[in-house]
Amino acid sequence: MSTPAPSLPDAVVRVGVVVPLSPPGWAEAGEHLLAGIELAVAEINGAGGVAGRPLELAVRDTAADPQRAAAAVDELAGLGVVALVGEYHSVVARAVAPRADALGLPFLCTSAVLDALTEEPTEWVARLAPPQSRGWKLYADFLLAAGHRRIAVAVQPSIYWESGIRILRNHLAPEGGTVVQLDLQALTPPAVCDELATDGATALLLLAGYPEPAVPIVRAVRQDKRLAEVMIGAPAGQPEFAGWAESLGDDGAGVPFLRYLPETFTPLGARVDAALRERRADPPSFVAFEGYDAIAVLAEVFRTCGTDRTRIAESWSHVAIEGTRGQIDFSRTPGINVRQWTWAPIQVVDRDPADLDRFRVHRSG
Structure with missing residues (x-):
């Protein structure tokens, strides 16, 4: 059931x-996610806000x-707040989405990809990030x-x-692919290397x-001569951020x-992109x-x-705007219980060993 929002001054539109x-x-x-949010709010408010009312953020860690x-x-x-945005971690968004649904609070999930954000279909939640099933199938390809x-x-x-x-298993199996799990609760980075050396796997994915x-595992594998031909991958996107390159240097390339x-x-x-680069010392990420x-x-x-909460939730299916990465609209996707931007862009990339600040695109979808 929708919970009515407390009255607010007409001069403000508050977003959580x-x-x-x-x-x-x-x-x-x-920090990257918040930087993008804050830039958009600053630009909108600088242009007069929404119908003459500035946006105001209420941020919670x-x-x-x-x-x-x-x-x-x-x-x-x-x-x-009239609506809620954010969250990077899927396990957290999985807690946020059903709570927002129960309260009747529109939630636009920015970055969490887990397919099952809610157990039941809801009109209160929409998502910009592509579902995990789509992205990880592309990675398997x-x-x-x-x-x-x-x-x-x-x-x-x-x-x-x-x-x-x-x-991964379901997508690789028809092509003769297999997935073996190495339990990091039981294995140290050197033990992971020993398992790889005897298993015959040609790729190690950091889940x-x-x-x-993640960082100690990469270092251990890179330093193990037995594993010189093993590719390291990180489908969840850890190498996207500058901290990865700073922590690992050349060892972090080609992942x-x-x-x-x-x-x-x-x-x-x-x-x-240009505006974010002016605001931050590090390059902007997709987040x-x-x-x-x-x-x-x-x-x-x-x-x-x-700014009525119910009308906001009812509007997801009518959204059609040009975003930074393409035309954004939301629809019902089979197997997904929230309104989904169906064709959010996806790439498989890595950092170029010849230039850690350059990304090489291997596949798009």
């Missing part, structure tokens, strides 16, 4: 933001804690095209990693937290990952563009449908 900004959350990703995030949703709903049939995954317990393994234990950018930005995307696009979507909804 849930984002990881402290450990054990991936703070670097959260989830720290990758589902319970903390659910409590933040309750708090923000009580503060009178990349592995097959590169000649990898036996894949090892270094994995920590998580519904997100378990879902990813299932997608694990960053920087620990393919998924990112959600097009081959060519829209004119808006090119302008936002920053997801944040910008989320506010652009909400602003368009506010202009056309107003």
Whole structure:
């Protein structure tokens, strides 16, 4: 049941933001997401706001804690936010989405990809990031095209990693591919290397937290002469961020990952890219563009449908705007219980060993 929002001054449109900004959350990703959100808000307010009313953000740090995030949703709903945006971690978004649904609070999920954000279909939740099933199938196609049939995954317990393994297995099996799991609760980085040396896998995928234990595993594998021909991959996107290159240097090159950018930005995307580079010392990641696009979507909804929570939720299927990465609209996708931007761009890329600041695109979809 929808909970009426407390009355707010007519002069403000308040939007709630849930984002990881402290450990054990991936703070670097959260900072990029917030940077994109804040840039969009600054531009909209600089142009007069929405119908003469400025946007105001109420930001809460989830720290990758589902319970903390659910409590933040309750708090923000009580503060009178008209909509909620954000979250990078899928396991956290899985707590945020059903709570927003229960409260009748529109939630535009920016970056979490787990297919099952909610157990039942809902009109209150929409998502910009492509579902994990689509992205990880593209990654599996990349592995097959590169000649990898036996894949090892270094994995920590998580519904997100378990879902990813299932997608990989189901997509690789018809082509003769196999996936073997290496349990990081039981194996140290040197032990992972020993398992790889005897198993015969030609690729090792890091389905694990960053920087620990992902960084020590990469270093161990790179330094092990027995594994010189083993490809390291990170489908969840850890190498996207500058911290990866700073931590690993040359060892962090040539690690393919998924990112959600097009081959060519829209004119808006090119302008936002330049603006983000002016605001931050590090290059903007795809997560920053997801944040910008989320506010652009909400602003368009506010202009056309107003700021009533129910009307916002009803508007997802009518959204059609040019975002930084292409035309954004939402529809019902089979197997997905939220409104989904169906054709968000996906790439498989890595950092070029000859230039760590340059990304090589291996596959797009």
